[in-house]
Amino acid sequence: MKSPVSRRNHRRFSDLACGIVGAVAASLTLVVLGCIVWDLLRLGLPHLSWLFLTGEVADGGRSGGIGPVLVSTVMIVVIALAVAIPPGVGCALWLSEFVRPGTVPARAITGGVDLLASVPSIVFGLFGMAFFAQVLGLGFSILSGGLTLACMILPLLVRTTLTALQSLPVDLRPSAAALGLTQTTTIRKILLPAALPGILVGVTIGVARSLSETAALIFTSGYATRWPDSPGDSGRALSVHIYDLAMNIPNGAAAASASALVLLLMILVINSFASFLAERWLRRYHS
Amino acid sequence: MFLSRSDRILRGALVMLALLSGSVVLLIVWFLVAGALPALRDGYLPRLLFDEHWQPGSARDPQFALMPMLAASVLVTALAALLAAPLGIAGAVFHRFYLPKRLAVWNQRMLELLAGVPSIVFGFWGLTVLVPLINRLHPPGQSLLAAGIVLALMILPTIALTSQSALRSVPESQLLAAAGLGMGRFATVFHIALPSARSGIGSGVLLAIARAVGETMAVVMVCGNIAKFPGSVFDPVRPVTATIALEMGYASSSHKALLYLAGLILVLVTGALTGWLAFGKRNAGEVS
Numbered sequence: 344m345k346s347p348v349s350r351r352n353h354r355r356f357s358d359l360a361c362g363i364v365g366a367v368a369a370s371l372t373l374v375v376l377g378c379i380v381w382d383l384l385r386l387g388l389p390h391l392s393w394l395f396l397t398g399e400v401a402d403g404g405r406s407g408g409i410g411p412v413l414v415s416t417v418m419i420v421v422i423a424l425a426v427a428i429p430p431g432v433g434c435a436l437w438l439s440e441f442v443r444p445g446t447v448p449a450r451a452i453t454g455g456v457d458l459l460a461s462v463p464s465i466v467f468g469l470f471g472m473a474f475f476a477q478v479l480g481l482g483f484s485i486l487s488g489g490l491t492l493a494c495m496i497l498p499l500l501v502r503t504t505l506t507a508l509q510s511l512p513v514d515l516r517p518s519a520a521a522l523g524l525t526q527t528t529t530i531r532k533i534l535l536p537a538a539l540p541g542i543l544v545g546v547t548i549g550v551a552r553s554l555s556e557t558a559a560l561i562f563t564s565g566y567a568t569r570w571p572d573s574p575g576d577s578g579r580a581l582s583v584h585i586y587d588l589a590m591n592i593p594n595g596a597a598a599a600s601a602s603a604l605v606l607l608l609m610i611l612v613i614n615s616f617a618s619f620l621a622e623r624w625l626r627r628y629h630s
Numbered sequence: 631m632f633l634s635r636s637d638r639i640l641r642g643a644l645v646m647l648a649l650l651s652g653s654v655v656l657l658i659v660w661f662l663v664a665g666a667l668p669a670l671r672d673g674y675l676p677r678l679l680f681d682e683h684w685q686p687g688s689a690r691d692p693q694f695a696l697m698p699m700l701a702a703s704v705l706v707t708a709l710a711a712l713l714a715a716p717l718g719i720a721g722a723v724f725h726r727f728y729l730p731k732r733l734a735v736w737n738q739r740m741l742e743l744l745a746g747v748p749s750i751v752f753g754f755w756g757l758t759v760l761v762p763l764i765n766r767l768h769p770p771g772q773s774l775l776a777a778g779i780v781l782a783l784m785i786l787p788t789i790a791l792t793s794q795s796a797l798r799s800v801p802e803s804q805l806l807a808a809a810g811l812g813m814g815r816f817a818t819v820f821h822i823a824l825p826s827a828r829s830g831i832g833s834g835v836l837l838a839i840a841r842a843v844g845e846t847m848a849v850v851m852v853c854g855n856i857a858k859f860p861g862s863v864f865d866p867v868r869p870v871t872a873t874i875a876l877e878m879g880y881a882s883s884s885h886k887a888l889l890y891l892a893g894l895i896l897v898l899v900t901g902a903l904t905g906w907l908a909f910g911k912r913n914a915g916e917v918s
Contacts, residue, residue, distance in 0.1 A: 354814040354816065354817075355814075357814065357816040357817075358814050358815045358816045360816075361723070361728075361815065361816045361819060362724065362728045362815075364720050364724075365720045365721060365723050365724025365725075365727075365728055366724055366728070367720075368716075368717045368718070368720035368721035368724060369720075369721040369724045369725060369729070369737055371717060371721070371786075372721065372737070372740050372741055372744055372786065372787070372790070373740055375744065375783055375786075376740055376743060376744050376747075378755075378759070379747065379751065379752075379755050382755060382758065382759050383751075383755070386758065429647065430647040430648075430650045430651045431651065433643065433644045433646075433647030433648065433651075434644075434647050434648040434650075434651035434652070436644050437641075437644035437645060437647065437648040438648065441641050441644060441645075451652060452648050452649070452651065452652035453652075454652075454908075455651070455652030455653060455654075455655050455656065456651055456652055456655075457904060457908060458655045458901055458904060458905075459651075459654055459655040459658075460904070461840060461900045461901055461903070461904035462655065462658060462844075462897055462900065462901075463843070463844025463845070463846070463871065463896050463897070463900055464844065464846060465844065465846040465871045465874050465875055465893070465896070466658065466662070466844070466874075466893045466896055466897055467658075468874075468875075468878070469662070469665075469874060469878060469889070469890065469893045470657075470658045470661050470662070470893075472878065473661050473665060474657070474661055494654050494658075497651055497654060498651075501651055525634045525636055525637050526633065526634075526637045526640070527634070527636040527637050527639075527640045530640070551746060554748070555746075555748030555749065555750070556748075557748070557749065557750045557846075557847040558846040558847050558871075558875055561875065561878075561879075562878050562879060582748060582750045582847075585750050585751070585754055586750055586753075586754075586847060586851075589753075589754050589757055589758075589851060590757075590851060596758055599754055600754075600758075603750070603751050603754055606748060606750075606751065607747065607748075607751060610746050610747070610748060611743070611746070614742070614743070614746045618742070
């Protein structure tokens with residue numbers, strides 16, 4: 344039998360080993376994030392300037408800027424949100440206020456939405472190209488890209504809105520009914536305003552997801568680098584621009600890094616805004 | 631339930647919106663099936679399995695070997711999961727049981743930041759930094775290994791964050807009891823915390839795998855895109871998603887049908903994983 348001292352030493356050792364392995368694993372995240380940011384800064388920062396942000400794309404992207412690309416990106420995101428928010432919020436409202444959870448219709452709709460969330464982005468691209476670009480005849484256009492992204496962020500909006508509605512105090516509904524308010528008024532004047540921060544978190548995450556998306560946009564919104572005049576024009580998103588510079592343009596790495604920095608910064612700001620909103624929202628209702 | 635006229639109108643409108651939201655996925659699957667139908671009807675199925683090369687556009691001798699790509703998808707995903715799961719889980723254990731609270735908050739923030747990095751940025755970083763590194767070790771650099779590492783980094787935050795929340799939901803009383811019995815941290819982690827959090831950690835890993843199977847941009851930039859069975863981790867590969875991304879722009883007729891079939895396979899796999907997850911969650915919910 345082991346002496347108590349050796350057993351204690353053994354325990355100390357295994358505790359320590361476990362801690363060291365964990366520390367290495369946890370710090371790896373930091374190292375990787377640091378490496379990515381450092382490499383992007385090293386390659387891209389010299390290329391970054393105000394002119395880069397506002398200028399036209401020249402020489403396949405190697406010189407000039409990303410002005411038209413940014414405009415196209417914003418147009419795609421705005422279209423995606425405008426199209427996805429009404430069905431997303433509406434679906435969540437119906438699920439939370441008009442149908443009992445667990446019934447067949449409720450399960451069918453949530454199942455469909457959850458399955459939609461599992462569809463890989465490249466398949467959204469395939470579908471968007473076949474349906475929006477070809478069947479509906481929208482062609483390679485900002486509108487096609489926006490509609491495709493709308494399908495992609497729809498499940499996210501449904502889920503976040505549903506969570507926001509369900510985390511409201513339960514007695515809001517019977518209290519409103521006791522005051523003689525119709526359900527329409529309850530939803531419009533009480534539930535939606537109260538759930539608004541939660542819904543906004545979802546919308547913000549949706550913006551970040553749309554900005555990050557590449558695979559769904561290559562074959563829907565296209566590659567054009569002109570200033571877009573209307574949603575019917577083709578226009579490349581920032582992420583597609585990075586892809587093109589990295590894969591198809593020799594010596595495009597500097598411009599690609601600078602574009603990636605811009606994209607990363609946008610995502611960072613948007614995600615911080617989302618977590619700021621979420622924290623305030625949580626403090627209001629759950630402390 | 632009493633409903634006024636305006637309520638009934640609202641309910642009708644919401645039902646329509648809910649139906650719309652729920653049926654988008656049906657529309658997508660229908661389009662994939664309709665697009666893939668020519669390939670199934672013309673009896674390409676055996677050729678997918680037994681052809682030797684992938685040259686679907688060739689006029690003289692079209693060949694449709696899909697197997698190397700399916701194998702590549704499986705291998706890349708498996709490699710990523712094998713790399714990311716131990717790291718993510720170990721990191722989560724460290725976060726929960728070793729890290730002081732003040733630092734743990736920052737660790738979580740870093741993970742969330744990493745989770746937000748777009749796949750195109752991972753891919754670009756892999757192409758400009760990781761691939762040259764692997765190339766020095768064993769050319770050509772663009773390889774199964776590069777794709778596996780990039781994917782592993784992408785799914786690491788998912789695994790770590792879900793494992794953290796699974797570990798957080800281990801009942802405090804169990805941990806206190808373990809401490810009362812004089813168990814060390816190592817024993818508490820391996821015999822109490824991890825078994826208790828097993829299902830939560832498992833579903834996190836499954837979620838990450840579903841994401842890895844469908845990932846396109848990060849993979850297409852670093853995998854080398856050669857549609858052959860790889861002989862080693864240093865050989866270039868070409869997963870299903872990469873094939874769709876590379877060839878959708880110019881594919882026509884039977885070639886196009888095959889790409890739709892590939893998309894359909896992807897949706898079936900990720901859908902099955904999601905269904906499995908949801909089913910597991912429901913069963914777990916009924917037990918407790």
